[in-house]
Structures are given as structure tokens and as C-alpha cells.
Amino acid sequence: MSNNYLPSDKRYDKMIYNKIPCSGLKLPAISLGFWHNFGSSTPFDKQQEIVRGAFDMGITHFDLANNYGPTAGAAEENFGRIFAEDLKAYRDELIIATKAGYDMWSGPYGNGGSLKYLVSSCDQSLKRLRLDYVDIFYNHRRDTETPLEETAMALDKIYRDGKALYVGVSNYLAEDTEKMSQLLADLKTPFVIHQPNYSLLNREIEAELKPTLTQLGLGAIAFSPLAQGILTDRYLTNVPEDSRAHSSSQFLTEERVQQDIEKVRKLNEIAKRRNQTMAEMAIAWLLRDGVITSVLVGASRLSQLQDNVKALDNIVFSAEELSEIEMILEK
Numbered sequence: 159m160s161n162n163y164l165p166s167d168k169r170y171d172k173m174i175y176n177k178i179p180c181s182g183l184k185l186p187a188i189s190l191g192f193w194h195n196f197g198s199s200t201p202f203d204k205q206q207e208i209v210r211g212a213f214d215m216g217i218t219h220f221d222l223a224n225n226y227g228p229t230a231g232a233a234e235e236n237f238g239r240i241f242a243e244d245l246k247a248y249r250d251e252l253i254i255a256t257k258a259g260y261d262m263w264s265g266p267y268g269n270g271g272s273l274k275y276l277v278s279s280c281d282q283s284l285k286r287l288r289l290d291y292v293d294i295f296y297n298h299r300r301d302t303e304t305p306l307e308e309t310a311m312a313l314d315k316i317y318r319d320g321k322a323l324y325v326g327v328s329n330y331l332a333e334d335t336e337k338m339s340q341l342l343a344d345l346k347t348p349f350v351i352h353q354p355n356y357s358l359l360n361r362e363i364e365a366e367l368k369p370t371l372t373q374l375g376l377g378a379i380a381f382s383p384l385a386q387g388i389l390t391d392r393y394l395t396n397v398p399e400d401s402r403a404h405s406s407s408q409f410l411t412e413e414r415v416q417q418d419i420e421k422v423r424k425l426n427e428i429a430k431r432r433n434q435t436m437a438e439m440a441i442a443w444l445l446r447d448g449v450i451t452s453v454l455v456g457a458s459r460l461s462q463l464q465d466n467v468k469a470l471d472n473i474v475f476s477a478e479e480l481s482e483i484e485m486i487l488e489k
């Protein structure tokens with residue numbers, strides 16, 4: 159692929175940017191995640207095509223983590239190369255996030271929420287990403303072996319040392335999110351965002367976390383919004399050989415797809431009536447009530463991302479559509 163990338167001058171024409179209530183920071187309604195498809199097993203050209211195409215559509219937010227690969231660290235390295243080749247001149251137009259919390263390196267300091275792990279991991283990530291700072295640094299999961307105060311101190315240090323502009327948490331329950339919010343408010347650290355799992359097939363956050371995020375004014379960026387591909391047309395008739403469920407992914411099995419596919423077939427009938435693909439409707443549904451700041455999708459090819467962005471053409475649901483969706487999901 160040529161190294162002379164010039165972003166589209168129409169890149170800001172269509173994307174919607176949502177402001178985080180407690181901050182001045184805006185995120186694109188659709189962001190791109192690097193968990194899959196950006197490791198060492200995906201050709202670099204393909205990765206570059208997706209990232210360039212994303213930025214051309216106004217996707218200004220890229221979400222990474224120390225352990226994304228395979229192998230762990232590879233997605234950050236590949237992003238770092240794409241950034242250096244294509245995006246360096248546009249640094250101020252980008253929101254780049256990374257995280258630490260899960261297993262990253264051997265020994266007692268490569269996992270969790272300690273000051274030691276988070277600060278060293280952030281330093282390693284910045285090297286791989288070829289950045290001076292990330293825009294958002296997250297604690298990837300709540301580590302109950304570490305006092306929340308220490309994790310807050312680590313996020314504060316990373317912010318104060320100029321390595322992150324904002325901080326966030328992911329996979330935290332409502333109660334810990336509230337405590338973290340108080341601790342970081344006391345430290346005057348810009349804690350602005352939570353990254354939960356949220357989709358038509360995983361609505362756990364609706365009971366407690368979602369109202370808590372609204373109450374705290376925190377941004378919410380929903381991960382695995384398409385349930386890793388189940389909420390798309392990918393599996394409606396079979397499990398394609400080039401799909402995540404067919405790969406050796408430990409996170410999405412064919413059995414998992416079969417559990418929900420009947421519901422998805424019914425949901426797809428509603429999507430068709432709305433002139434949307436299944437993926438478009440699943441994304442629109444997440445954005446329907448204005449609480450979710452950004453929907454964090456994955457994509458194994460640029461055409462998927464182009465489809466996903468079309469969701470923004472219609473994020474309004476009639477009361478009838480919403481109750482029909484509820485009925486399908488309840489069964």
C-alpha cells in the first residue's frame with residue numbers, strides 16, 4: 159500500500175460526535191477497536207486499509223490495550239507503525255486509548271491494578287504506540303487484590319506525568335465506578351469514561367451501571383456491540399470459514415453463536431423493515447437513548463466498518479419497534 163496517505167477532506171461531513179457529559183471531550187458515535195484483526199496474523203496492508211478508511215469516515219477514536227494481539231502487544235505495535243506512516247500529522251485530530259489490567263508479562267507485576275503494573279504498562283504501551291501520550295488510559299478491569307485507592311493513585315500519576323489526558327475504567331461494577339469517581343474527583347484527575355460490554359444480547363449494565371453513568375455524567379463506550387459478530391448477517395445461515403466463530407478464538411465459539419441465532423434471525427426481520435442491516439440496527443439501538451457516547455466496534459474488513467457507520471442514518475426507533483425487540487429478547 160502506498161505511503162502517501164492523504165485523508166479525505168470530507169471526513170467530518172457525516173460522523174456524529176457526542177460530548178461526554180462531565181467533560182468537554184467529544185467522541186465519534188462509532189469508534190474502532192483493535193482487540194481482533196490487528197495482531198501479527200493479519201496482513202499489515204489490511205490493517206492499514208481499515209484504519210485509513212476509518213479516519214476517512216470521521217472515526218477519530220481508536221481503542222487499544224496492552225494485551226491486544228496476537229501476540230500481546232502486537233496491536234499497539236501495528237497501530238504505532240500505521241500512526242507513524244499515516245497519521246502523525248493528524249495527532250491532534252485523534253483520540254487514542256489504551257488499557258492495562260489483564261495478564262501482560264510474567265511475574266507478579268504484569269497483571270491487575272497496582273501502581274507498579276499500571277505505570278510500567280503505560281510506559282511500555284507508549285513505546286509500542288510510538289506516542290508521547292495517550293488520550294485515554296484505562297484500568298481494564300477491577301482488581302480486587304489492589305485497594306481502589308492505589309489504582310486511583312496510579313491513574314492520577316499517569317495523568318500528572320503527562321502520559322494520558324484523561325483516565326477511565328472498564329468492566330467495573332456500578333459501586334466501584336462510583337467510588338473511583340469520588341477518589342479521582344478528590345485528586346482532581348479527569349476521570350471521564352467507562353467501557354462496559356453492552357449489546358442487544360448483553361444488557362447487564364441496564365440495571366445499575368447505566369443509570370450510575372448517567373448520574374455521574376461519565377462517558378460510556380460500549381464494547382462488543384455486535385456480540386463479536388453474532389448481531390450481524392454473518393451467521394444467519396451458516397458459520398463462514400473466515401469468521402471469528404470459525405477461528406480458534408476462545409472468546410467466540412460456534413456453540414455460542416447457535417445459542418442466540420434464532421433471536422438474531424427474528425431481529426433481522428425488524429432491521430429489514432427499517433432498511434438496515436442487522437449490524438446497523440444493533441448499533442442504532444445502542445445509541446437510541448443518548449446515554450452511550452460511542453459504540454466501539456471491531457471489523458475484519460473495511461466494508462464492515464462502512465456498513466456500521468450507516469447505522470447513524472437512522473438511530474430513532476418507534477415504540478412498536480422497541481417493544482417488538484423486547485419481546486424477541488425476552489423469549
Ligand SMILES: NC(=O)c1ccc[n+]([C@@H]2O[C@H](COP(=O)([O-])OP(=O)(O)OC[C@H]3O[C@@H](n4cnc5c(N)ncnc54)[C@H](OP(=O)(O)O)[C@@H]3O)[C@@H](O)[C@H]2O)c1
Nearest residue numbers: 191192193381382383384385386387390401402455456458
Ligand atoms: N474493555 C474490554 O474488556 C473489552 C473487551 C472486548 C472488546 N473490547 C473493545 O471493543 C472492541 C470491539 O469488540 P468486538 O470486536 O468484540 O466488537 P463487535 O463489533 O461486537 O464484533 C466485531 C466483529 O463483528 C463482525 N462484524 C463487524 N461489523 C460487521 C458488519 N457490518 N457485518 C458483518 N459482520 C460484522 C466481524 O466479525 P468477523 O471477524 O467474523 O468478520 C468483527 O470482527 C475491541 O476491539 C476492543 O477495542 C474491550
